[in-house]
Amino acid sequence: MVAAIAGRGGADDAIGFGAISGGVAGALAAVLSAVTSTSTVTTSFARAAFGAFLVVGIGAAVSVAVRHPRSRRLPVRVRPFVPALAEGLRAAGVVVLAAFVLVMVIAASRVNAAADLWAALDPGYTGGLVLGLVCLLALPTIVAWALAVILGPGIALGVDTRVDIAGIDVGTLPAFPPLAILPEPGPFADAVVVIMAIPVLAAGWAGSRLIERLATERLIERLGHAALAGAVAGLLLALIAISGRGAIGPGLLAEAGPPVLSTLLVAIASMSVGGALGALASHYRGARADSE
Helix, strand or coil: CCHHHHHCCCCCCHHHHHHHHHHHHHHHHHHHHHHHHCCCCCCCCHHHHHHHHHHHHHHHHHHHHHHCCCCCCCCCCCHHHHHHHHHHHHHHHHHHHHHHHHHHHHHHHHHHHHHHHHHCCHHHHHHHHHHHHHHCHHHHHHHHHHHHHCCCEEEEEECEEEEECCEECCCCCCCCHHHHCCCCECCCCCHHHHHHHHHHHHHHHHHHHHHCCCCCCCCCHHHHHHHCCCCCCCHHHHHHHCCCCECCHHHCCCCCCCCCCHHHHHHHHHHHHHHHHHHHHHHHHHHHHCCC
């Protein structure tokens, strides 16, 4: 609503207005998080501030951009990197889709276990509606966890449950139907390691596509732009995966989700390399075609 009013009032800098709006919203969210936390119930003021900054900032920027076409123009220094940013977004979207498909496939194979847990809970009609809604709301978190596994670092659920590309160790978990989709404890088949190639392949695909959109013929510049596309994709995916971090219960379950630092480092590094390799292959393939 504030963005709409500002749009009518003549604000014509979408990026600046989005940054200011997001900053104000993030500050308010951080203050509210700190004020409402108690000794038994706490919220992360950093996550609250970051989430509010993204949601409000992006919404405000889009609102102003829709009302004022002039505000869509990017700074001159940023424009050369737009193709890399766009390809990075596409690569991230591909990996998120792969994580969603992986969750759906595993859920389909574990539907009986989830049904048994649901029956054991016996929530009744009203309780079933509420529990079903909660399970549906948990889907984005499950997808974020799947992303963390695909990227490599994996996730921890409390202090004695861990899921990564090598296998799963299960400890104490709450009776929550979505958690029933966790595979049986033990090491995974060796072929499962192949899913770790998905982010690298997506980045390579982005780097290969990017070559066609760049005006420069210099290999080093092409590799730099492709690595940037991979880094953008890796950063976005890491942030999505980290958004699934938090508490799922008291005591031993006070921490759940992927480790922050290793998720960021692995995602950005691996996808930067993937993007550069894709661009390198495309560059030499094009050079060979020209020579023939």
